[in-house]
Amino acid sequence: MPKIYYYPPSSPETPGNSGLWLRYLMAVVLGLFCGGMLLRSHFNKQDYKRGYEAYKTGDCPTAIGNFNGVIHRWSPVDAHQLSQRAQTRKTECETYQQAITEQQNGKSVSSLITYNNLLANHPTTELRPLIHQNAAQLFAETKPTQLTEPEFCQQLESFRRHEIIPGIGAKLPAFYRDCGDRNQAEEKYSQAVIFYEQFLKAYPDHEIAPTIKEKLVQTLIAEAQQQGAATILRPPASGTTESGYTVLQIQNDSPSRMQLVFSGPEDRIEELEPCFDCETYFGKGPETCPGLGPIGRYTVPPGDYKILVKSIDEYQVTPYRGDWNLEDSLTYQQCFYIIRDPLRQQQPVDLERELSKTREEERRSQPSHFGF
Numbered sequence: 534m535p536k537i538y539y540y541p542p543s544s545p546e547t548p549g550n551s552g553l554w555l556r557y558l559m560a561v562v563l564g565l566f567c568g569g570m571l572l573r574s575h576f577n578k579q580d581y582k583r584g585y586e587a588y589k590t591g592d593c594p595t596a597i598g599n600f601n602g603v604i605h606r607w608s609p610v611d612a613h614q615l616s617q618r619a620q621t622r623k624t625e626c627e628t629y630q631q632a633i634t635e636q637q638n639g640k641s642v643s644s645l646i647t648y649n650n651l652l653a654n655h656p657t658t659e660l661r662p663l664i665h666q667n668a669a670q671l672f673a674e675t676k677p678t679q680l681t682e683p684e685f686c687q688q689l690e691s692f693r694r695h696e697i698i699p700g701i702g703a704k705l706p707a708f709y710r711d712c713g714d715r716n717q718a719e720e721k722y723s724q725a726v727i728f729y730e731q732f733l734k735a736y737p738d739h740e741i742a743p744t745i746k747e748k749l750v751q752t753l754i755a756e757a758q759q760q761g762a763a764t765i766l767r768p769p770a771s772g773t774t775e776s777g778y779t780v781l782q783i784q785n786d787s788p789s790r791m792q793l794v795f796s797g798p799e800d801r802i803e804e805l806e807p808c809f810d811c812e813t814y815f816g817k818g819p820e821t822c823p824g825l826g827p828i829g830r831y832t833v834p835p836g837d838y839k840i841l842v843k844s845i846d847e848y849q850v851t852p853y854r855g856d857w858n859l860e861d862s863l864t865y866q867q868c869f870y871i872i873r874d875p876l877r878q879q880q881p882v883d884l885e886r887e888l889s890k891t892r893e894e895e896r897r898s899q900p901s902h903f904g905f
Contacts, residue, residue: 581615585622591663593626593633600626625655629664636667641675642685645697649688652695669698677711683724686712690731706736710745717748722756750800753792754841757852765842767857772864779835779859782866783842785826786811789871790845793829797838797859804845805829814872822868835861842869 584599600619628651635644648664658664672680679685689712693705713728729749733742774780785791785805795801808826838859843852850871859865 578615581619584619588622588626589659591629591633591660593630596626597623597630621655625651625658625660628654629660632664632667636671641671642679642682645671645675645692646684646688649691649695649697652697653691656695665698672698672704680708681711681715686715686728689728693735706732706739706741709735710741710748713745713748713752717752717755720755720759722752722759725752726756746802747800750794750796750802753794753802753843754796754839754854757841757843757854760852762841762843762852762854765840765853765855767840767855767859768865768867770860770863771866773862774832774864776862777834778832779861780864781831781833781859782828782864783831784822784824784828784866784868786823786868786870787826787844788813789847789850791869792841792843792845793831794841794843795831795833795838796841798834798836801831801833803829803831807846811870814870816872816874818870818872823870824868826868833859835859835863844871847871 580599580602584596584603587593587596587599600623603615603619604623628647632644632647632651635641635647645668648668651658652661652664686708689705689708692701696702698704709728709732713725713732716722716725716728726749729745729752732739732745733749736742739745771782772780781795783791783793783805786808788807788809788811790807791805793801793803793805795803806827808823810825811823836859838857839854840857841852841854844850857865
């Protein structure tokens with residue numbers, strides 16, 4: 534007879550404690566993580582606060598050390614952007630400290646330029662009052678000869694724009710004049726022209742503006758002579774005018790703006806707009822003046838004048854200068870156009886540069902001269 538076996542169902546196992554331990558472990562890890570973040574945040578706030586307080590007083594070595602703690606302490610969340618703010622103020626402090634070091638080493642001009650660069654790159658910096666104080670001290674202590682060095686003179690426009698010290702505008706006119714005078718004395722006429730022109734543009738009503746204009750006129754003529762200006766004779770009288778005056782009538786029959794300079798009983802610097810309907814001639818000019826361009830009519834006292842005619846827009850147009858006696862009650866007229874020289878000047882050629890020139894650059898760089 535077959536036997537029947539009975540197997541009772543197995544009893545369910547009592548749930549173990551592994552899940553509980555896992556949740557406990559996760560809670561511990563999360564707590565440690567959050568605690569670490571809170572601790573990092575606390576340290577960041579403390580370091581930033583100490584760095585910021587040192588930064589405001591100009592104690593940049595201390596400030597940089599504390600800001601580095603904020604910058605290099607990793608944190609997944611920067612709710613108050615402390616790291617970014619610390620980096621910005623650290624950069625300001627590094628530049629400020631460089632200026633301080635240059636000042637301590639007697640490099641006054643370099644220090645002024647570094648202070649100015651800080652103001653230019655960080656116009657809202659809270660170091661501005663300290664920069665003003667230090668820069669004012671540098672201006673007072675620096676030898677006048679140092680304040681006409683090329684490195685300093687090239688920064689005058691930037692000093693004015695970023696106001697390196699309060700009231701810098703009142704000091705700059707003398708600097709523009711002195712920088713121009715030094716370059717003129719060293720026969721660096723093109724540089725002198727720049728400073729005199731910047732002066733007149735920034736301070737047209739200044740009490741020494743007439744003197745600067747006279748210097749500019751003389752320097753423009755000297756510059757043209759240095760550049761190999763050709764000679765132009767006075768044209769014959771073409772009419773009469775009222776007594777006590779002479780009239781010079783100039784017509785610009787060229788596609789370039791023209792500058793006219795008069796040095797004599799009355800100094801004048803004039804510009805004539807280009808003639809947009811006029812052409813540039815090649816090799817030979819027209820038989821008579823085209824008579825298409827704008828006309829300038831200049832009434833001046835009679836007398837001996839140095840006259841300069843130059844192109845403003847063209848690179849290699851030979852300027853003209855002449856010594857003219859403009860007689861009382863007479864009118865003189867002259868027109869000018871541009872003649873392009875058919876043969877280029879023999880000089881080393883940068884082939885890559887030549888091939889990359891635009892048509893406009895090619896036109897402007899070809900040797901040429903005025904016709905009249």
